[in-house]
Amino acid sequence: MTAVTAGMLAQFVLASITAALAFSVPASVRAVVSGIACALTAAAGVVTGALVLAGVEGSLTLALALPVDPLVFEPTRLGGLFMVVISSVGVLVSVFGIGYAHGTAAARTSWMSLAFFLLAMQMVPAAADSVSFLLMWETMALCSTILLLAEHRNRREVSSAAIWYSAMSQLSFLLLLGGFGVLAATVGSTSLAAIGSSVSHSPAGGLAFVLLIVGFGSKAGLVPVHVWLPRAHPEAPSHISAAMSAAMVSVGAYGALMVCMRLLHDGPLWWGLAIMVIGGVSAVYGILQASVNSNLKVLLAHSTTENMGLVFLAIGASVVLRGSGATAAADAAMLAALLLTVSHALFKATLFLGAGAIQHATGEVNLDRLGGLLRRMPWTSAAFGVAAMAAAALPITSGFVAEWVLLQAFIHGSPAGGAPVSVAVSVAMPLGVAIVALTAGLALLTFVKAYGIAFLSRPRSAQTTASEVPVVMRISMVVGAVAVLAVGVLPGPVAATVASTMRLTREPLVYMVGAGGISIPGIGVLLDPGALAVLAALIMVPIVVIVLIVSPNHPRRLSALPWGGGGSRARPRMQYTATSYAEPLVRVFDDVLKPSRDVQVTHLGESQYLVQRVQVEQRVTDLIESRLYRPLLNRAQSFGKLARRAQNGSIHLYLGYSFAALLIILVVVAV
């Protein structure tokens, strides 16, 4: 029994203990006790994953009372990486939850299901066969649904969101079931290793590929199966949305990576192109929706769609590049995919926790009613700011490193040895760069809006009472932000570890340079954000000196009203809101977003030429939802009505059905 086995066992045990504690201890100490216990469960995951990454091997076999083979868990290095990522998010979330959870979100059920939710998420990457994979997957889905329902008593929207969510997660489960089923049928074993070793690009393989990618894509929140994200996240308690949006989508990404790196590796070109298309569309669509949204948590949810889109774009690019002979670039793209996932987990957790802190302090997540929180919540604003920089892929954060690697992989797409570039590459790679660039640009606007409107300027409604959140919440946010910065300044170690989890064409993919920079010799690129930061710091010095020479008597800063043209003092209502901030963008992308505007002009009674008041309302709805899902649902409903007629509850009718069925079966058997 190795340390890894012990670690996995420990996770199961700890999760069960947590549940027991959450059930038993009195409400007064429940939050603290079960929060700490959850954190320990997650910590066990971190340790186990780290051991796996360090090269320790081990497997855990659980014989259940189910009519299936015993569950086998044997994490690969990739699985270990994801175990670390997911469970570190779990730690942050649990600690934050101690301070945050209140009301129904702090009830027994919530804490218990949180424990199992974390456990399931940590064990999915460890699963060694499709059965245990699917079991853990479904556990994850169920627990998250329960957690999502936590506040259903307070708000009606919660239940509708939960319905959407469970529908989508069941859909993805069925797809995965089908996919794994096909694979098991073709290979003759449910063991993932066996499937991976006997890879088949037969039509069956293609079918399995499509099923699996769509299934994982829906969990990762890709277009067009993303609709659950923007509904679930605002309704769930914030630390739960953090867990879902940072950790659970990473599980989806893990699935896709597993398919492309382990199960069906070296797939044909069209697989890669298909993934690239899905990813690219999701990235652009997600960030567009995010940029025009004013509800902070919905905005973050859409940006999750964007980031996962980028991850899939990278995965697809890697497949395409490998297919067309640019192996070094292909490895770099895969590295980018992994780095994007890691970085997204870190900063998105921090962002959602920040949103939770704002909600906790002001009871408000609508940006149009926030403002001026920088002075009231310095810690939150700092952590949120760093994470937002990462989300906008600015240096010196983790997001920048990830996107940099991705872009480098794109532009080094010409195959080794001067072979002619295939048409697919020469069209797909430029478009890829364009998509990443556009996404990055829009993300920049989105998060400048989110940060600037929420933290800068003046309060847009009465949050004058807002104050900084309890210390546990601060700690978890700040730790997240520090991690984002650490990966951003010293990407070397992280990139090396990540690269060690991939099947590489040439070892090693990444070298460390300087303090903690990365260089990818395969495509001959180098990045050392640390050195960049040092240079920036060095440049600050002469400025300070100049200031001291030119104006030694430090000009004293006077204070005055915000300049409002000298007229009546500029009121907070006159400020730009999040909605007005995004208005130009809505116009620019009018054809894509199709916003619904209605203008009501109320004229004065005396004359129709004098206007009393003009009311403008503009709403941007999710096109895919209104154009794709609504019709489907209506169809389903009408069909349901039809079916009801056959179900009028008369026992004779049912007997008749079964009799008919019997006859049919007999006929079938006879013929």
Add this chain to the structure above:
Amino acid sequence: MFTNIYPQLIGLFAGALLLTSTLMVWRHSLLASIGLLAVQGVALAALVAVIGVEAGDAELLLVAVLVLTVKGGVLPWILARESRATTRITDESPRLNPTAALLTVAGLTIFSYVVIGRILIHVSSVPTHAAPIGLAMMLIGFLLLVTRRRARSQLIGFLLLDNGIATVAFLTSGGVPLFLELGISLDVLLVVVILYVFAGRMHTKFGGTDVDTLRELHD
């Protein structure tokens, strides 16, 4: 000396052709498009001349001169004169919004690169590398024909189409026989003059050559 800058020159003039075509979609002003058409004619002539010099083919040089005079000189001159004479508003409000149109141009160009890449997979002379640009010009010409409202602007599209055909011909088959080119240019010239003068008269008569409104004329 010439042979090693030969690909550069081909590339340069082909690029000029593509650039002018894109700009024609970009600009709405009729006069600007006509100016671009003139530039394009010159570039086409230069292209022909370069091929001619490379092939040491006197006839091609003659064709080049012809192209220069007709496409680079006479046609634009007539068009500009007619437009100045008859139109008040020279701006066009196309059906497709310019942003979408430009992105379509990009798509069409890439598409033609792919297509030609498939067709001329075996041929690999320098001009054939630039052949896709000719096809792209034809497609863009069609795009203009489809999306522009007013007869004159559609005529621009027509001419762009013709230039595209000529370009493809020169780049792939090393040029069409002189008399054929002669005939083509002459009847193009004829067509244009007739259409254009006609459009001008119609404009003066019915005060507008928006094709949608013209539909009312025949009933």
Add this chain to the structure above:
Amino acid sequence: MSAAGLARMIARAGRIAEPAPPAPALAAGAEVFGGSVDVRFINAGGCSDCALEVMSALGPVYDVERYGIRLVASPRHADVLLIVGAVTQNLLEPLRRTIEATPTPRFVIAVGDCAISGGAVGNGYGVFGPVSSVVDVDLNVPGSPPEPAQIVEALRRVSGR
């Protein structure tokens, strides 16, 4: 208009600005500006004749930019407040706000008799008083209205060019 037509017009127009008269003496305390003066123009409630003169003084004919003088969009950027008209009750508060919005060191120039002394309307019921009753004035440009040349000269005394 076509580019060529515009070019022809530019060539035809040539130099509009009149030749610069000799520079006046630098006003005391204006050394700090060092030949760069940003002006915020305020009509504190005068009839618009001084305002018109100021506008023409800031036009291309007198071309104050050649002395380093510019009209700016925000008092935050301004060095000189160019105030015309006697301060009316309604504009008293906006004027005060504008003055406090202007970073120090700053110059206040009162243009026209009404701004300096209240002038003909000095004891009108709507008038608070001359500019000097709100803020201490550094330079006066007498006249009702003063000539643009005088206004320009006052500004040049601040910019020192």
Add this chain to the structure above:
Amino acid sequence: MTWAAIAIALIQLVFFVFLAPLVVGVIRQVRARLEGRAGAGVWQPWRDVRKLLRKNPVHAEGSSWILTAGPLTVLVSSLLLCALLPLVGTLSIPLIPNDLFVIVSLMLVGVVALALVGLDAGTAFGGMGSSRHMTVAALVEPTVLLAIYALSIPAGTSTLSVIVGTRLQTPAVILSPVSVLAMVALAIAIMAETGRLPVDNPSTHLELTMMHEAMVLEASGRDLAWLELGSWLKLAALLGLLGNLAAPWGILTDLSIWSVAVGIIAVAAKVLLLGILLGAGEIFLAKVRLFRVPELLAGSFTLALLAVTASYLVA
């Protein structure tokens, strides 16, 4: 080698801090002359900065430290551009190659800082400027990246100094259609990025038409000086880059007194020439409506995309 590169970076830093205000002065002077005015002389921007540094900044009530730190960030990001871009020489510091994506992201740091400054005081115009500014920035980025991507293909790397070096060795590349298309696209993108006509009017007094100006309405004294200097430095550096891409001659490739002198003179000549062209060109342009700007950028984006695909498919 390392020390030579650092020396060049220092030289560029110092020289561009000197050059940038001069370029702006030249642009304004050209405009003034063409508008029939005498003009303030090419040194006026220098006087402006000196004066601003002497004044006591005013801070709006309720504004935060962003109003102090933002301008410094803008300045530093522009200074980093000047230090890293291949302007005087193509030597680049080993650990910090002037990689295209790094450069662009540094530029974006400045953009973001400026946008936050605009939002900080919570005035209507500040928010308006910031919103427009970010919208344009978001739309410009694809063009910039694609254009330089197209230029990077012949060199096979995204390191700008290598790109410029390649163009220096094989000038034939410069006239290739790919390079022509890419340069046109890049020029348009840079005009938008630096807030020149026809995207933004740097000399407007009408708040409703402002982008950059509207964001700095609240800044004063030293803060304003940093903001202005930062935007000037950015303009000068990008013009220098454009100049070196279009005509790389004179840029130094090894460190010696003579070559440094030549390099400095060459880059100064290129930047000032481009400045004069810019000033003269702006006379003939009017600011386009904000909602026509996307057309402009879509145009340049199309050119850039064509350049990239063509460069793959032609060769």
